[in-house]
Amino acid sequence: MTTKLTPQSEDFSKWYNEIVYRADLAAQSPVRGCIIFKPYGYEIWENIRAFLDRRFKETGHQNAYFPLFIPESYLKREAEHVEGFSPELAVVTVAGGQVLEEPLVVRPTSETVIGEAFSQWIQSYRDLPLLINQWANVVRWELRTRPFLRTAEFLWQEGHTAHATHDDAEAETLQMLDIYAELAIDGAALPVIKGQKSNIERFAGALRTYTIEAMMRDTKALQSGTSHNLGQNFAKAFDIKYLSRNNELEYCWTTSWGLSTRMIGAIIMAHGDDMGLRLPPRLAPIQVVAIPVYRDEGEHSQVMPVIDRLTRELRAAGVRVHVDNREETPGFKFNDWEMRGVPVRLEVGPKDVANGKAVLARRDMGKEGKQFVAQEGVVAAVRDLLDAVHANLLAQATAFRDANIHTVTSYDQMKQVIETGGWARGYWAGSDEDERRVKEETGATLRCLPLESAQERGTCFYTGQQGGRIALFGKAY
Amino acid sequence: MTTKLTPQSEDFSKWYNEIVYRADLAAQSPVRGCIIFKPYGYEIWENIRAFLDRRFKETGHQNAYFPLFIPESYLKREAEHVEGFSPELAVVTVAGGQVLEEPLVVRPTSETVIGEAFSQWIQSYRDLPLLINQWANVVRWELRTRPFLRTAEFLWQEGHTAHATHDDAEAETLQMLDIYAELAIDGAALPVIKGQKSNIERFAGALRTYTIEAMMRDTKALQSGTSHNLGQNFAKAFDIKYLSRNNELEYCWTTSWGLSTRMIGAIIMAHGDDMGLRLPPRLAPIQVVAIPVYRDEGEHSQVMPVIDRLTRELRAAGVRVHVDNREETPGFKFNDWEMRGVPVRLEVGPKDVANGKAVLARRDMGKEGKQFVAQEGVVAAVRDLLDAVHANLLAQATAFRDANIHTVTSYDQMKQVIETGGWARGYWAGSDEDERRVKEETGATLRCLPLESAQERGTCFYTGQQGGRIALFGKAY
Numbered sequence: 001m002t003t004k005l006t007p008q009s010e011d012f013s014k015w016y017n018e019i020v021y022r023a024d025l026a027a028q029s030p031v032r033g034c035i036i037f038k039p040y041g042y043e044i045w046e047n048i049r050a051f052l053d054r055r056f057k058e059t060g061h062q063n064a065y066f067p068l069f070i071p072e073s074y075l076k077r078e079a080e081h082v083e084g085f086s087p088e089l090a091v092v093t094v095a096g097g098q099v100l101e102e103p104l105v106v107r108p109t110s111e112t113v114i115g116e117a118f119s120q121w122i123q124s125y126r127d128l129p130l131l132i133n134q135w136a137n138v139v140r141w142e143l144r145t146r147p148f149l150r151t152a153e154f155l156w157q158e159g160h161t162a163h164a165t166h167d168d169a170e171a172e173t174l175q176m177l178d179i180y181a182e183l184a185i186d187g188a189a190l191p192v193i194k195g196q197k198s199n200i201e202r203f204a205g206a207l208r209t210y211t212i213e214a215m216m217r218d219t220k221a222l223q224s225g226t227s228h229n230l231g232q233n234f235a236k237a238f239d240i241k242y243l244s245r246n247n248e249l250e251y252c253w254t255t256s257w258g259l260s261t262r263m264i265g266a267i268i269m270a271h272g273d274d275m276g277l278r279l280p281p282r283l284a285p286i287q288v289v290a291i292p293v294y295r296d297e298g299e300h301s302q303v304m305p306v307i308d309r310l311t312r313e314l315r316a317a318g319v320r321v322h323v324d325n326r327e328e329t330p331g332f333k334f335n336d337w338e339m340r341g342v343p344v345r346l347e348v349g350p351k352d353v354a355n356g357k358a359v360l361a362r363r364d365m366g367k368e369g370k371q372f373v374a375q376e377g378v379v380a381a382v383r384d385l386l387d388a389v390h391a392n393l394l395a396q397a398t399a400f401r402d403a404n405i406h407t408v409t410s411y412d413q414m415k416q417v418i419e420t421g422g423w424a425r426g427y428w429a430g431s432d433e434d435e436r437r438v439k440e441e442t443g444a445t446l447r448c449l450p451l452e453s454a455q456e457r458g459t460c461f462y463t464g465q466q467g468g469r470i471a472l473f474g475k476a477y
Numbered sequence: 478m479t480t481k482l483t484p485q486s487e488d489f490s491k492w493y494n495e496i497v498y499r500a501d502l503a504a505q506s507p508v509r510g511c512i513i514f515k516p517y518g519y520e521i522w523e524n525i526r527a528f529l530d531r532r533f534k535e536t537g538h539q540n541a542y543f544p545l546f547i548p549e550s551y552l553k554r555e556a557e558h559v560e561g562f563s564p565e566l567a568v569v570t571v572a573g574g575q576v577l578e579e580p581l582v583v584r585p586t587s588e589t590v591i592g593e594a595f596s597q598w599i600q601s602y603r604d605l606p607l608l609i610n611q612w613a614n615v616v617r618w619e620l621r622t623r624p625f626l627r628t629a630e631f632l633w634q635e636g637h638t639a640h641a642t643h644d645d646a647e648a649e650t651l652q653m654l655d656i657y658a659e660l661a662i663d664g665a666a667l668p669v670i671k672g673q674k675s676n677i678e679r680f681a682g683a684l685r686t687y688t689i690e691a692m693m694r695d696t697k698a699l700q701s702g703t704s705h706n707l708g709q710n711f712a713k714a715f716d717i718k719y720l721s722r723n724n725e726l727e728y729c730w731t732t733s734w735g736l737s738t739r740m741i742g743a744i745i746m747a748h749g750d751d752m753g754l755r756l757p758p759r760l761a762p763i764q765v766v767a768i769p770v771y772r773d774e775g776e777h778s779q780v781m782p783v784i785d786r787l788t789r790e791l792r793a794a795g796v797r798v799h800v801d802n803r804e805e806t807p808g809f810k811f812n813d814w815e816m817r818g819v820p821v822r823l824e825v826g827p828k829d830v831a832n833g834k835a836v837l838a839r840r841d842m843g844k845e846g847k848q849f850v851a852q853e854g855v856v857a858a859v860r861d862l863l864d865a866v867h868a869n870l871l872a873q874a875t876a877f878r879d880a881n882i883h884t885v886t887s888y889d890q891m892k893q894v895i896e897t898g899g900w901a902r903g904y905w906a907g908s909d910e911d912e913r914r915v916k917e918e919t920g921a922t923l924r925c926l927p928l929e930s931a932q933e934r935g936t937c938f939y940t941g942q943q944g945g946r947i948a949l950f951g952k953a954y
Binding site for chain 2: 030034036038069090095104113
């Protein structure tokens with residue numbers, strides 16, 4: 001009874017909205033701009049969280065939890081910061097039946113309240129580095145919202161650290177960027193590009209912002225995680241000082257870094273196709289769906305013991321398996337799980353029972369991806385297949401991205417690239433003003449100055465100046 | 478330089494406040510009634526969360542995430558519910574620079590918004606039971622707050638389920654109560670009593686509320702988790718209906734159940750002593766603290782390789798170990814970790830290195846708890862010791878509780894028990910009015926009607942009526 005998805009080529013944005021609800025990732029909520037994260041969508045987040053949390057702890061960070069509410073005056077202490085966030089704030093003015101003397105802002109990010117806490121917790125160089133992470137909800141009241149990509153409330157982690165020197169803070173900032181890239185590449189099969197943000201794109205209050213940028217299937221860019229060297233800006237605004245080894249009071253150098261449920265949107269849009277989702281195996285809530293194939297009760301009772309045994313073995317090996325026992329036809333189920341993007345399908349029919357075989361099919365390939373395997377080899381075969389699906393999704397996304405990044409040496413070329421779709425890559429030495437004009441004229445933003453090309457210099461495609469750095473421009477979510 | 482804690486016997490409440498901050502479990506925040514969960518406190522919550530999340534999933538529940546904000550009108554749909562929560566609400570009236578047409582309440586609990594979602598998600602009996610859990614922050618603007626026990630914002634999980642029949646809902650309600658009791662007893666070493674709440678103590682909008690009640694070291698009661706059979710109250714308020722097998726539209730039966738960061742307060746107050754915290758091993762952030770004992774660099778370099786090796790072995794066995802490498806004396810460290818309640822201390826000095834030994838000391842015992850073990854037996858010995866500490870904390874808390882529950886057959890006896898400290902246990906057949914009067918006159922509330930005595934009947938100690946049920950009365954947090 002299900003109608004087909006709108007093809008991506010026809011209307012990518014419509015495809016996205018359809019798949020989010022059809023695949024049961026999210027539901028609409030009664031609150032403007034907020035979604036309900038349904039179990040199938042939320043579990044992707046749980047897997048992202050587990051991946052990152054392990055890496056954060058391995059690199060010496062500890063989790064803590066700070067208040068949801070921030071006194072309004074705190075936001076105002078760092079000048080750029082308040083300017084950046086003011087238009088998006090949700091404000092509690094009444095609590096416990098009383099009008100509050102000072103309104104409380106629902107946190108859009110926690111640099112301010114954590115900065116204040118750090119100023120009290122840090123006394124001397126022995127307290128440094130202070131490496132804290134928080135898993136939390138945040139609220140930014142944006143005008144245009146889209147499920148996962150931009151919602152009024154979203155879930156994220158925000159790391160906040162304090163260091164004795166600029167270089168320590170810079171090393172931390174880059175280390176966390178690397179961990180985000182690891183999650184993207186090794187977890188989500190997203191070939192992100194690490195880079196630095198320009199002045200006008202950096203975080204409100206930061207010295208430098210680094211980003212991982214991913215390309216979606218419509219060639220638009222999605223900023224998927226950011227890491228900020230905050231310099232001494234917040235340390236000065238919140239008086240975060242330490243007594244150095246030389247017994248002098250110095251301001252700390254702080255960082256912050258965040259990755260949000262937006263990453264779920266990136267996964268949907270970078271891998272999905274006209275049949276539906278294609279979930280990267282390491283983050284997929286269901287890695288293998290097991291489907292019994294039978295025509296009658298007799299066949300059902302032959303097939304189920306094998307399904308149960310294989311499922312048990314797979315679970316024991318740490319594979320996330322779901323058995324689809326619904327009273328629907330196998331064909332219906334195949335389509336349904338294809339749409340929901342489960343990487344591997346396991347089928348067992350009466351013939352397979354007789355032959356000691358099972359069928360494995362992979363979501364990322366058509367009919368040629370189907371294979372018969374001996375039942376005793378299912379666990380090993382599934383493991384290999386999950387790795388193969390991951391590798392293939394990553395390879396496909398990389399090939400797509402590389403085919404859609406075009407080198408430009410003039411503004412005309414750049415405009416043409418942006419118009420036809422894709423990212424422009426070229427030397428850039430323009431001013432903030434130039435960058436704003438390019439954005440106005442083309443709709444494209446400077447996504448990042450890629451780190452891998454940080455040493456290259458050449459003639460700016462826009463101003464003709466020497467000493468330009470390689471920059472990527474593209475339209476973005 | 479540290480001063481002693483206020484003894485519990487002198488001022489329990491002062492002892493509690495001191496230990497919360499001294500042990501670094503929490504810090505004060507700039508927002509009235511909100512605390513900062515510092516890593517050492519937050520990690521207890523992470524361990525509680527991991528324990529419960531595993532059990533929720535084993536029993537078929539899935540996690541989801543619903544919006545923080547609830548339209549004000551939703552709260553009003555269930556009459557008792559709105560009355561129960563109205564005085565405590567925090568309200569967002571301005572967002573994105575605009576006054577909102579309908580104010581948004583920061584969730585105090587999510588029955589309403591989840592009820593509305595369930596009404597859309599549930600069509601037929603095939604969609605039942607629907608078993609959802611959410612890990613979230615909630616806000617209740619209470620007048621008197623205390624770290625962990627009662628904070629304006631706190632962290633919790635809230636389960637929400639829908640069922641086809643009253644009995645299914647009741648079975649779910651009791652199953653989740655059992656899981657809470659498991660966490661309390663097997664995880665936190667808290668000998669909780671499972672029971673039913675009276676009419677006037679039950680959740681606003683519930684048919685029946687069940688609770689686990691724990692006794693603190695000052696003999697006060699702490700409600701540590703509750704599970705509610707909501708009957709059809711919320712189903713009717715939010716129109717949660719399903720098409721039955723007989724093709725008739727029926728209202729669902731729903732439940733909700735929650736356990737919060739309050740549990741951390743219970744752990745502190747049920748086990749702590751005048752030296753500080755005593756953390757139950759299975760939830761302790763640090764299960765073993767390893768302390769090198771040395772007088773000079775030479776000894777240090779002898780001792781550290783052994784500490785490192787034993788630590789590695791313990792970690793490989795899944796034990797949470799922290800090595801205290803600070804430049805303080807062993808004596809200072811012993812006291813510090815005693816105060817912070819680490820269950821087991823591992824010491825290695827130069828003599829131990831020579832003898833192939835190590836020292837293990839347990840927090841729950843004095844000098845007689847200290848033993849020498851062979852280094853090759855450390856992992857097994859630590860495991861046994863962690864279990865022994867758990868068992869001893871549970872036994873001590875059980876003995877304390879039992880010694881402070883007194884059977885009463887008259888109101889005078891009851892009043893005396895409450896006055897001298899402890900819980901009164903007796904038959905109760907009073908009305909809601911009677912119960913309110915008892916509360917007013919004694920300061921004690923009906924904590925619960927214990928499930929284990931649900932069949933017993935006798936003469937009410939207050940009214941003299943027959944058919945009273947066993948009830949527990951006590952002062953409570």
